[in-house]
Each structure stands twice: as C-alpha cells, then as structure tokens.
Amino acid sequence: MNIPDEMRNILYGNYFGYVCTSDRNDQPHITPVFFVYDEPSQKIFFITNDRSKKVKNINENPKLSITVDIRDKKNPFNNEGVMAQGTAEITEKGPVYFLPEETLQLYTDIYLEFKGKYQAVIENRPLGENDVIVQIKIEKMVYWKGPHFKSVKLD
Amino acid sequence: MRIDEKKEMKWIYEIIVGSIPPFSFLPYQYSILLQLLLLLVIGLALGFIFGLKPVSLIYGSLGILVAVSWSLLILQLAPTLRKFRAPLSKDENELLERYREILFHRNHYEAVPGLVIFISFMLYIFNFGSNLLEYWIGEKPHVILLLFVSLLIWDICYRMGLGIWTSILALWRSINLRKLAEKRSELEHTPYTELNYLRKLDMNNVFFGMISLLLIPIIQQDSFLVAIILFFFIFLIMTSFASAYIVSKVPWLPPDIYNLVMESSFAYIGNAFHGATHVTPVVYIFDGQRIFFNTSKESKKFKILRKNKKVAFLIDTRDMNNIYENKAVLFTGEVKIYGLTDLPFRFMQMLGARSLFIKKYPEYTRKYATSELPKAWQLTPIIARILIEIKPARIIYWRGAKQISVPV
Numbered sequence: 001m002n003i004p005d006e007m008r009n010i011l012y013g014n015y016f017g018y019v020c021t022s023d024r025n026d027q028p029h030i031t032p033v034f035f036v037y038d039e040p041s042q043k044i045f046f047i048t049n050d051r052s053k054k055v056k057n058i059n060e061n062p063k064l065s066i067t068v069d070i071r072d073k074k075n076p077f078n079n080e081g082v083m084a085q086g087t088a089e090i091t092e093k094g095p096v097y098f099l100p101e102e103t104l105q106l107y108t109d110i111y112l113e114f115k116g117k118y119q120a121v122i123e124n125r126p127l128g129e130n131d132v133i134v135q136i137k138i139e140k141m142v143y144w145k146g147p148h149f150k151s152v153k154l155d
Numbered sequence: 156m157r158i159d160e161k162k163e164m165k166w167i168y169e170i171i172v173g174s175i176p177p178f179s180f181l182p183y184q185y186s187i188l189l190q191l192l193l194l195l196v197i198g199l200a201l202g203f204i205f206g207l208k209p210v211s212l213i214y215g216s217l218g219i220l221v222a223v224s225w226s227l228l229i230l231q232l233a234p235t236l237r238k239f240r241a242p243l244s245k246d247e248n249e250l251l252e253r254y255r256e257i258l259f260h261r262n263h264y265e266a267v268p269g270l271v272i273f274i275s276f277m278l279y280i281f282n283f284g285s286n287l288l289e290y291w292i293g294e295k296p297h298v299i300l301l302l303f304v305s306l307l308i309w310d311i312c313y314r315m316g317l318g319i320w321t322s323i324l325a326l327w328r329s330i331n332l333r334k335l336a337e338k339r340s341e342l343e344h345t346p347y348t349e350l351n352y353l354r355k356l357d358m359n360n361v362f363f364g365m366i367s368l369l370l371i372p373i374i375q376q377d378s379f380l381v382a383i384i385l386f387f388f389i390f391l392i393m394t395s396f397a398s399a400y401i402v403s404k405v406p407w408l409p410p411d412i413y414n415l416v417m418e419s420s421f422a423y424i425g426n427a428f429h430g431a432t433h434v435t436p437v438v439y440i441f442d443g444q445r446i447f448f449n450t451s452k453e454s455k456k457f458k459i460l461r462k463n464k465k466v467a468f469l470i471d472t473r474d475m476n477n478i479y480e481n482k483a484v485l486f487t488g489e490v491k492i493y494g495l496t497d498l499p500f501r502f503m504q505m506l507g508a509r510s511l512f513i514k515k516y517p518e519y520t521r522k523y524a525t526s527e528l529p530k531a532w533q534l535t536p537i538i539a540r541i542l543i544e545i546k547p548a549r550i551i552y553w554r555g556a557k558q559i560s561v562p563v
Contacts, residue, residue, distance in 0.1 A: 020434035020467060022427035028467040030425040030434060030485055065425075065432045073420045074518045076438075083435060 003039070003152055007143045010068055010082045011037040011044075017068040019046065021057035021088075029053050035066065042154050044084060044136040051130060058088045058134065066136065077146035086138040164233040164255070167263040168313055187230060191223045194310070198303060205300055211291055214373045218307050224366045225314040228359045232321065233259070235352050240562065243409065244343035246335045251345075254328040258321065269316025273309050279380075287377055311370070315387065318367075322360045322394040329353070329401040336405045342552070346562040347407035357399035364391030406443060409561065412484050412552055416441045416470055420515075422448065425467035426459040433459055438519060439470070440511040446486070446545040447508045457541060464489040468545050471553075482554055486547035493542040508542055 002008075017035045022028045031054055033046040044066055048054055058064065069081025143150045165173075169187060172178055178186035195216060202212045236255055242248045258265070280287050292300050332345070332353075367388050374380040406413050425434040435456055439448040446468070450457045460466070471483035493505055513520045550561040 016473065018423045018425075018434055018469060020423075020425035020427075020432040022425075022430065022432045025465075026427040026430070026463050027465045027487060028425035028427045028432055028434075029487060030423055030467040030469040032469070032471060032481075032483055061430045063430045063432060065434050067423060067434045067436065069436050071421050071436060076519050076522055079436065081436060083433070085431065085433070 003042075003141065003154075004143065004150060006080075006145065006150070007082050007141055007152065008039065010070070010080065010143070011039075011084075014068045014070070017044075017046075017066045019054060019064060019066045021054045021064045022061055023057050024060040029057055033066075035068075042138045044086070044138060046134050046136075047131055048134060049130050050090075050132045055090065055132060055134075058090060062088045064088050064136065080145040081143070083142045084136065084138045085140045085142075086136045089135045089137070091133040091135060164236060164259040166259065166265050166317070168266065168269075169230075187226045188223065191219055191226065191310075194222075194307065195219045198307070201300055201303055205293075205297055207292060207300075214291060215304075215307065217369060217373055218311055221366055221369050222307075222310045222314055225318065225363060228363050228366075229314065229317050229321065231359060232356060235356060239349055239352060240346060242343075242345035242349065243562070244335065244339055244345065246338070247332060247343070247345050250328065250331050250335060254324060258324055265317055265320045266313065267316070268319045269309075269313035272316050273312035276308060276312055277305070287374065287380075290376065291373075315367070318360065318363045318391055319387075322357075322363075322391050322398070325353075325357055325360065325398040326394045326401075329357075329398040329405075333401050333405050339410050341411050342409040342559065342561065344407065344409035344561075345405065347547075348563060350402055350405055350407050354399045354402045357395045357402065360395035361392055361399070364388050364395065367391070403444070407563075408550075411482070411554075412550065412561065413443075415472065415482050415484055416446065417443075419470045419472060421470075423469045424448065424456060425469070426456050426463065427465065428459045428463050434467075438512075438516055439468075440508060440515050442507065442511060446547075447511075448543055448545070449512065449540045450543060452541055460490055460492065460543070464492075466490050466545065468547070480555060483552070485551040485553075486545055486549070487551075488548035489546050491544040491546055493544070505542055 015034050015036070017033055018030055019033050019035075020028055020030050031048075031052070033048065035044050035046040037044050054064075063085070064087075065083055065085040067081055067083045069079065071081075072078035138154055140154065141152045143152075172190050173186050178190055181189060198215045198219065199212060201207075202215065236258075239251070242251060288296070288304070292304055296304075336345070365388070367384055370384050371381055374384065408416065420438065421436050422439045423434055424437050425432060427433070433456055437448045437450065439446055441447075450460075466487070466489065468486040469483060470486075472481055493501060497505065547563055550563055552559045552561050
C-alpha cells in the first residue's frame, strides 16, 4: 500500500526517531533511535539492546509508536512530522536478510557513518552481543505540518 | 550522607526520659507522648488535690498541649534525616553531614538554649515581682505543686530552645547549600526528594512558631513575657520561611541536565492508554524548578492525559554532525493539568509560565496570535491552551551512548 508523499518523504528522509513504549501499567517511556522505514512491508526497524527498558516494555506490551519530525525553532508552521503507531516484534540476534534489497541498501547508506555497534548490522554479520532488531508493523500514521493534520490507517 | 546505623540521632532529654520505665518499653516517639499524657493526668490530679482554680487547670493543660505539639513536630527531624539519601555532590554531602552532626551533637548543645531560657525564666518569675506564679497556683503553693509546675515550665522552655536551635541551624544549612549548589559541575546535585524533605522540616518549624502563640493566654498579664513570645514567634517564622525559600531556589537538577533543559527548544511527550502509546513534539519552558508545556484542549495527547496522567518527557540536543555528543534527558512520571479551578491559587504561577513562553518562543506566540488558525491552535489560555506541568519520578540521562540514571 502506498502512503501520501509527505509521509514517505519524512520517513525516508530521516533516520532519527523517538520511540514510545509503555509497560503493562501504561507508564510510557521514550528513547531516540536510528531507524529504517520500508514502504512495501510498511515496517520500521531499529536495533536496541535486549536489556533496554524498551525491550522490557515491548515484552509486556508490544504496541508502540514512533515519531519522526523536522523542527523549526522560529516558525511553528514549518514543524512537520509523522507519528506511526503499530505493533512490535523482536527478532533476536538474526541478521537483517529479511529486508528487501532496496531497504538494505538504504540501511547500509544510513548506517555506514555510524561505526561500532552498527557495523555488525551493515555487514550482515550476526548482531553484537545482546543486540536485537525490533520490527514495527505500522497500523496507523499521522502526519502534520504546522496546524494541518492527515492520517492513514494501514492493515 | 552515609548513615551510621549505630549512631542514633537523639536529644539528651529524650534519651533520659526514654530510659525510665515505662517509657523505655515504648518506641522513642510514643514514650515522649506518654510522658506528656502522664503529665496531664498528674497535673489534673494535683489540681484537684490542692483545690486549684479551674482556670489554672486550663492553663496547665494548654502548656502541656503546646509541649506535645512541639514534640510531635520536632521529633520528625531525626526519622526524616535518617532516610535522607546522600547528595551526589561531595561538598553538599559534607555540609548535610555536618548539619546533622551539630543538630544531634554528642555534647548535646541542643539543650543549651532551652537551659538558658529556663534559668532566665525561673529567675524572672521568682525575683522580678511578676505575680504569675501566684496567679497560676495560689499564694502559698505546696512544694509538690511547685515542683510540678517547674517541670512543666522546663518542658516548654526546653522545646522552645530546640525550636531556636533547629531553625537557626536550618537557615545556616540552607544558605550554605544554596552557595554550594552554584559551584556544582556535571551531574552533582542533591535530589529533589531530599530538598523537599528539608523544605518540609522548615515548614514544620513555621508551625512550631505558630504554636507558641497558644502560650499567650497563660502569660497574658505579663506584657514583657507576651513580648518575648511574640518575638520568638516572629523569629521562628522568619528564619524558617527564609530557610524554606532558599531551599526552594536550590536547583534539583544537576548542571548538565539543568543546562540541557534550559537551552533546548523541543521536547517529546509520550502518553499511553490501554496499551496504545502516543508520542509528539512539544515546546516547553523551564523556570529553573519546574517544566511546563502547553497543549490544546482538542489535542489527542490532552484527551489521553485526562485518562492517564503518566507520561514520558524527553528533551534532547540533536546535532546530526556529531551524533555521539548528543545529550538527552528523559523524565518519567505524572503531569499536573492546570485548569480554571487552579486560577485563584496558582494565578501568579500560570501568568509566570505564560510570560516565559512568550519570552522563549516570541515568533511562535506572534504566529499563533495573528493567523487564521484551526480551533486547536488558537492561543486562548486556559480555554483552548492548557498549561501542564511535568512531575518527574525518575530521570534518565544520556551523554552520547552512555546512559545514566539520576536520582530524583
């Protein structure tokens, strides 16, 4: 399924997002992450440590959201962003073969500059000790620019 | 502050009384209360035996009531200071360590002001023509009655002394804490919970001062003593308020986080309801002590917040050229929503928050105010834009990839 251009531009043009998970008591938690979006599967991927709070939360409650935005200190009408809500699945220590070639290329491009931890992923080697891949199956997306909103439901 | 379990924080009079049966069988605080209750019973019995006027019994009971209330307030000091966690600053830790040491000094200096007050008072009523004693217990009182009244006077004077002792020390501690707080670096700070304890103890001392007014009926015919009590009242209230005020100005965030929150422009707020989460960027302000943001009554986050006050609030610097130097702080906790009902008592706070918003985001305010906007974006305070305060329970700080949990 295709999504409106504005949403696609944001999701493909940025690689830094804010993931919000919550525990079984509805206590939210936010962390910044590097992510990759894949339109054909309508999925967002990110890597994290299996002992992190977000993994603990996802195990209690797989529903989560991620916001990707462009911010303008001066003009609120230029503030633009997407919030995607969906369900997460944790793939333990698997290589990222499951990604389509295009996405993998993008992934490589993005992460090439981030050494260390992400090197393992880029070269398709198994992930580092304790690293896991989180896949978010997007169910709903909200886009905003200034005061204007747009939302899409995916299934 | 490392708490030495063996070193008990007790004052001398409380120790002495606490070691006499039946008081020794009871926990510390209760033994003091029992002692005062016993005093009341004995006092009333003596009153009947020696046929005192009813007004004397009332005065005696009032005196005991003052002593009990003072005990209750002042005895909260030790348990509160016992649960005090060590500040994450060496200097501040040493200061609070010293404060505690002097407060509960093994030479028991705390009894000195009380002793001075007691001796001066006894000299005064026995020598300087004041007929208070006669007014209280008659012309030729029995020696037992005299002893009893002296004990009661001691009970009151001793605690008056403790009030002076604790409030002066508190003021000294607060002034120095404020000074030390200005020299903090990186993550050094005294957590919010501990600063709050100190403020509560100071407020206890304010009440302590107020209670002294109950003594006025007892000594009403001696205007010199009334003046002394009034002086005591004003002194305690002023020092304790000053101390509480100074503590309230000590930042509860360490400088690294304080500066990040002060300098950054955007935050992300995360909510959750029935498992579904929601995360959106917001603009916010920080007055040095509290973090506020604004939202529209029509917004999704406000609708969720009304059902679940738990939030995550993340503030970060985002420098894409130097990703490893990025800093972020995450506050998790609850929010306080300011509504119309808060207007009468929180008006100044709400006004202050609004002017900070205008100062921090002048362009935003202008654009919000002048354009044709959907209802959700209109800048009508309270009616359309709701002021919300973050009340953090936990803080997590990231410097690059390093994650640090910061006590609140």
